Each structure stands twice: as structure tokens, then as C-alpha cells.
Amino acid sequence: MAKPITTSDQVRQILNEEGAPVVVFDHVQLAFDEKVVLKNVTFTLIKGHTKIILGASGSGKSTALKIMIGLLRADSGVVWVNGQRVDQLTEAELMAVRADLGMIFQEGALFDSLTVRENVGYKLYEETDLPLEQVDKRVEEVLGFIDLEEHIEKMPSELSGGQRRRVAIARAMAFKPSIMLYDEATTGLDPITATTVDDEMIKLRDLEKVSSLIVTHQLRDAFYVATHMARRGARGRVEIVAATPDKERETEFIMLKEGVIIFEGDAAALRASTDPYIVNFLS
Numbered sequence: 001m002a003k004p005i006t007t008s009d010q011v012r013q014i015l016n017e018e019g020a021p022v023v024v025f026d027h028v029q030l031a032f033d034e035k036v037v038l039k040n041v042t043f044t045l046i047k048g049h050t051k052i053i054l055g056a057s058g059s060g061k062s063t064a065l066k067i068m069i070g071l072l073r074a075d076s077g078v079v080w081v082n083g084q085r086v087d088q089l090t091e092a093e094l095m096a097v098r099a100d101l102g103m104i105f106q107e108g109a110l111f112d113s114l115t116v117r118e119n120v121g122y123k124l125y126e127e128t129d130l131p132l133e134q135v136d137k138r139v140e141e142v143l144g145f146i147d148l149e150e151h152i153e154k155m156p157s158e159l160s161g162g163q164r165r166r167v168a169i170a171r172a173m174a175f176k177p178s179i180m181l182y183d184e185a186t187t188g189l190d191p192i193t194a195t196t197v198d199d200e201m202i203k204l205r206d207l208e209k210v211s212s213l214i215v216t217h218q219l220r221d222a223f224y225v226a227t228h229m230a231r232r233g234a235r236g237r238v239e240i241v242a243a244t245p246d247k248e249r250e251t252e253f254i255m256l257k258e259g260v261i262i263f264e265g266d267a268a269a270l271r272a273s274t275d276p277y278i279v280n281f282l283s
Helices: 008-015 061-068 091-098 116-120 122-127 132-145 161-173 191-207 219-227 267-272 276-282
Strands: 021-032 035-046 050-055 076-081 101-105 179-183 211-215 228-232 238-242 251-257 260-265
Touching (some): 035 061, 050 061, 050 219, 061 076, 061 211, 101 161, 116 122, 116 161, 132 161, 161 191, 179 191, 219 251, 219 267, 251 267, 251 276, 260 267
Parallel strands (some): 101 179
Antiparallel strands (some): 021 076, 251 260
16 A cells, blocks of 8 residues: 655655656545545556556446546545646646546547547647647557557447547547546447457557556456557567566556455456455456
């Protein structure tokens, strides 16, 4: 568990160290009336690593993401994102923090009236002064990364469910965020299609060095992401292969039960747990 971190000087010192955390939750608590949603939640996300948050419906998984991006305020505790204490920021200040976060949700939320090109480049077109040719180049680059460049002029209605999720990932990565947040990104997809989305998460983490926070109840996808890695093979072709033991340890699971962390560790430790709740959850 993370040690309490409460001053800007401490954060700046830690961010300069090897294995620096990009997200810190320090004894975070939140309740809605009498319902406790998160209780004393403490964890860190290391740069370039992945945290996967598991738990039953209502356990507080998505609430943690909402606190991280400032959509909800915790009752107590401290939350740092990229060196900024987000629980103290104004809405205007939070916008700057969110600019370095890519967010993927269950439905993908593409604009139905825009082409794939326009969807992926939307933020760059609307919020930057980049020349049009540079925006188009970046859009083509990220669509090539997810192997959907041939669909660049299509409308979202012409894509499969998995393709729409991957386009949403491309849109999120177009402005080069350092952290990606996935909230049930594969829910509703068949296993084969879900794997194509999982592969994009892995590629972003391993090839682009993007830190990842994944909220899911899809155990198959969670373990797939944890136990696979991306590498460039012959002629630069991207391959998804079984993770080395060291690489596998870079992905850690958090198990939430009624707002409390009851487990934190890698895939092997999670599978080896004898906690009755975890055993039942994994069965």
C-alpha cells in the first residue's frame, strides 16, 4: 500500500524517482448519505504500468475513476494525478489535468454524424492550432496503429462494435495522453472481438509507454491484458505474445469489496488467493 503523501514537495521528489507513480490514491473515502462507496482506498499507479480494478457491481470501481478525473469529490483523503492534487483543483484547473488523460467507456461515444477521420481528430481539430495536414497525419498514424486505416472515411454506423471501440481508443490516443482510463471497455463484446480491444490496450502500454487504469468485471479480458505483452517482430510488425514474468508483474489487480480493497497484487497472486470472496469471484 502507498504511504501517505500530502505535500507538493513530496510529490515532486517522488516523480523524479525511478518507478514514479502517476496516480496516487491516499486513504480516499466517499459516502452517499449512509451508503459508503469507498473506504480508506490507497493505491498507486506506476508510470507505464497497469492497474486493473475488479469487484462486483456497486463495489466502487467506476467511482474511483470519477474521483480521479474530478467528476466526484471524495469526502476525505488525497488524490494525485501527474503531480497535481486533483481533490483541491477548480473545474478550470481540472481541465488541464484531463487533457493528459484518455478515457474509454463502454459505449465508446462516437459522434454518429462524423466520419472515422473526423471522430479521431475531433479534439485536435477543435482544441489545437495545428495545421490541418498535421492533424490528418496524426489521425492516419493512430488509425494505422490500431489497424483501421482503411476505414478512415466510413461512418460509425458502418463499423462493428469492436471497431467502434477501437476507433474510440484511437480518438483518445490522438492527442498523446500519458494515462488511459478504461471503464468496462469490452463489456457487451463477444470474446474474439473483445480480444482485439484488449490488444490495443496492450500495445498502448508496451509500445507507447502509456499508463493504464482498467475497470472491468470481465475476468477473461483482465487476465489476458495482464499476461500478454506487445513487441515489434520481424520488419517492425507488432506481435502480441505471452508476457515475461517481469512484464506480468507490471500489471497489478485491485479487488474491491463494498468499497474496501481486499487484495492488491499481480495475476499469479490473485489466482493463488484463498480468500473466500476472491475464490468465489474468480470461479
